[in-house]
Amino acid sequence: MAGARDLMSDEISRSSVGTGTAIAHHGELIQGVFKDDGGRLHRGLVTLPIAGLRSEASFARSDDDAIVVHPDHKIKASAAARLTLDFLNVTGGGVLTLQSSIPVGHGYGSSTADVVASIRAVAATLKIQLRPSSIGRLAVAAERASDAIAFDDHAVLFAQREGVVIENFGGALPPLLLLGFKAKDGIPVDTLQLPPARYDSAEIQEFGVLRALVARAVRHQDPDLLGRAASASAVISQRHLPKQGFHEVAEIARRAGACGVQVAHSGSLFGLIFDLFASNLKRRAALVAQQIRRAGFKDVDVHLVNAEGWTW
Template sequence: MIPPTVRRGAGRASCHHGEILQGVFLDAGGRRCAGLVTLPMSGLGSRAEFTRRPGTPPEQLTVLPGDRTKAARAAALAVAECALRRREPPCGGELRITGDIPVGLGMGSSTSDVIAVVRAVADSYGMRLAPDTVARLAVRAELACDPLMLDARPVLFAQREGRVLEVLGPCLPPLVVVGCALGGGAPVDTLSLPVRAYDDTDVRAFERLRGLLRRAVATGDAALLGRVASASARQGQRLLGHPEFDTLADIARRLGAVGVQIAHSGAVAGLLLDPAAPGLRHRVRSCVRALESNGIAATRTFTSFLPRPASPASFPPSFPPSSPPSFPTTKEFPSGPAHRGGHRPTGPDSPRRPARLPAL
């Protein structure tokens, strides 16, 4: 039996499969800001359980695994937020995090941890925080975050500010994604990458891609989305420099993929296929064979199919009233490589190491 002074909460968050578009864009006021659009992926995620102990000092916060420093910061921030709303003093507690997202591949593992923790803390207070509040806390905890708190709706998201620049539409065009890991799945040390300066020409190019992506979402045009993702991926290669990228792009051209996408902060990548085109199963199998014959590890094949309804309460006030109340889910494509359960290496805040590729 749980003592009356103990309150428990649970939270979960999913991951993504890298970016469809990333760059520098103009906000509604004409100010430049970094932004991205992620490719949602379900199945993998982080889970958190928070046991709140009212009456204990807030610094008495224990975290398992102990090296999840970003998650620990998120827990402390969420406790302060929720306690203020409940007009209670903040307190300590115990936090336990589990998950199966490979780290270091650019799939949002640390953001997933942080969001799961914020949700668990809020649940221990009997609350559900709005997505824009979760985003604000996530940015404070890890300086930049992915839009995983928005539950897969296609948005252009300012990752360093935790705000939505634009809701692009109700859901992504249907896609089949043949996933892979470049560089053998070796983690990308994003902190060691040079900081690129963007000029007005670059911003205009990114704004053009933004407009094309908006049109692709509005019309359900998988081919146009593939063009945008490929252009963005090639831009990202100026910093990432994956040696297999040209091979990946060549496979896409030869086998009828509509484009390629990559993680701009990791090694995960994908071939994008239009499920409405003929011979889909054959093309999926051909893509997997071509990847593996070129030494690129194929991981998971999944889809971005079929929107499901979202609760109107899940939309933050900053979303325009016209935002469609639906968003895409993903599921594994049956003819692709089977998803095999794996254990997520502990410590997304510890030095990155190659993920176990079957965990994808």
């Protein structure tokens, strides 16, 4: 990767400080194993971005080779900064400072947001804007498994352990209201310590169908199709990485007329997907949130997805 020049700008000019940001996500809409155009299987996912939570990074270059990071436990972000300098053929190091509003360990993509923000900040010191595909590859190199938040609100099927796009869906997800919350135990999860799920041939075939549903949902901006795909993927995930209270959540979603149930496949998050244009949505969402709290789930919150101009 060192020496590669996959840049939007050919001109490198030195700047003392660069900044970068990256949004969080609420786990995945679908996650599984998918075929590429050549028929080869890849582990992949479609990320559900939430712009209300984010990581912010600043990077001050120095002639010293060291990368100093604040807070000092953000070692993945530090690795990403070094990889980015190497990728851009830049000597020296610098001071990387991170601030984040993203909760750690529940499936919000806190470490990937730190990594992506850091990559963008390092590139910004050189007045370079890296392509999302380059950022994705660097993020995987820094943390072994990543997600697609480098693509912001653009929907892609992303191979999280390879850093490549399996399918570009050609647009953003439809506008959604997401009622998000944590499982009753609410225990943080170390994603990299979880063994990858071993899907059978029937499940892999089903993932192909779910991928097609997501593609159609993006093309037609159809939240109901997206919810169907997310619910089916969540059911498969429940066989491999079960979440406490899943069936109770599925029943609440059914009664509430939600488009579907979404989960962080390797985290503790649940989400109920609603069409942002549905009638009486604010009242319905408030009533469902009360039910979820009474049932003992944690940290219930409302997120608007691709809802520019909307307030809640």
